[in-house]
Amino acid sequence: MNLAERLAEVDAGIADAARAAGRDPGGITRIVVTKFHPVSIVEELYALGVRDVGENRQQEFSEKAEAVAAHEDLRWHFIGQAQTNKAKAIRAAASVVHSVDRAKIANALDAAGGGDAAALDVLLQVNLTDDPGRGGVAPVDLERLAEHVEGCRTLRLRGVMAVAPLDEAPAEAFARLSGYADRVRAIVPDATWISAGMTADYPEAIDAGATHLRIGSAITGPRPEHG
Numbered sequence: 001m002n003l004a005e006r007l008a009e010v011d012a013g014i015a016d017a018a019r020a021a022g023r024d025p026g027g028i029t030r031i032v033v034t035k036f037h038p039v040s041i042v043e044e045l046y047a048l049g050v051r052d053v054g055e056n057r058q059q060e061f062s063e064k065a066e067a068v069a070a071h072e073d074l075r076w077h078f079i080g081q082a083q084t085n086k087a088k089a090i091r092a093a094a095s096v097v098h099s100v101d102r103a104k105i106a107n108a109l110d111a112a113g114g115g116d117a118a119a120l121d122v123l124l125q126v127n128l129t130d131d132p133g134r135g136g137v138a139p140v141d142l143e144r145l146a147e148h149v150e151g152c153r154t155l156r157l158r159g160v161m162a163v164a165p166l167d168e169a170p171a172e173a174f175a176r177l178s179g180y181a182d183r184v185r186a187i188v189p190d191a192t193w194i195s196a197g198m199t200a201d202y203p204e205a206i207d208a209g210a211t212h213l214r215i216g217s218a219i220t221g222p223r224p225e226h227g
């Protein structure tokens with residue numbers, strides 16, 4: 001299968017899962033994760049109509065976004081661990097940052113907005129495992145972080161994001177995420193987005209209410225070797 005065929009196959013899978021869950025596929029944003037692939041794949045995806053792309057490492061994110069900056073309607077989603085000293089570069093290219101997991105990174109992204117009137121859409125990444133090394137705010141700290149981000153003038157809190165644990169059925173993990181999304185919405189009523197679902201688990205994520213899917217290899221093919 002080529003890129004166009006894989007994209008069509010995933011989109012058909014999204015439509016099927018949405019129908020099975022009684023949801024409108026139009027309410028689901030499919031982000032294509034292009035990490036480790038050359039920028040040429042972003043151009044090919046753009047030509048196929050893709051307008052949402054994601055990267056998890058700041059340098060690759062910034063380089064690719066810069067290389068295709070002429071496509072002004074392409075939205076870049078930053079989905080990786082964000083470091084405070086890279087906040088300015090991330091903010092410069094991002095439409096959405098999915099991985100706000102502590103007050104410090106929220107503050108750095110907010111400061112990087114400067115006098116910019118346009119708010120940056122952000123999601124709170126929640127850790128669905130017991131391992132703090134996996135990234136994401138611990139559920140017990142979620143409300144405090146939501147209140148903090150709500151107070152950041154140039155950030156707009158849109159919802160939550162998570163990666164399913166490796167050792168648990170994704171449906172169970174995403175059911176918990178849906179409860180965390182409700183807790184954030186109790187603080188910020190428009191924080192309605194749920195970013196969840198990758199190649200291996202996007203049907204389960206759709207069933208659990210995901211609004212933003214981050215799909216890489218099912219569309220791009222296997223990732224090239226990297227160091």
Ligand SMILES: *Cc1c(COP(=O)(O)O)cnc(C)c1O
Binds near residue numbers: 033080198
């Ligand atoms: C790489 C990555 C994805 C996409 O993974 P696939 O399994 O290739 O679909 C999604 N989310 C995050 C945070 C990633 O790093």
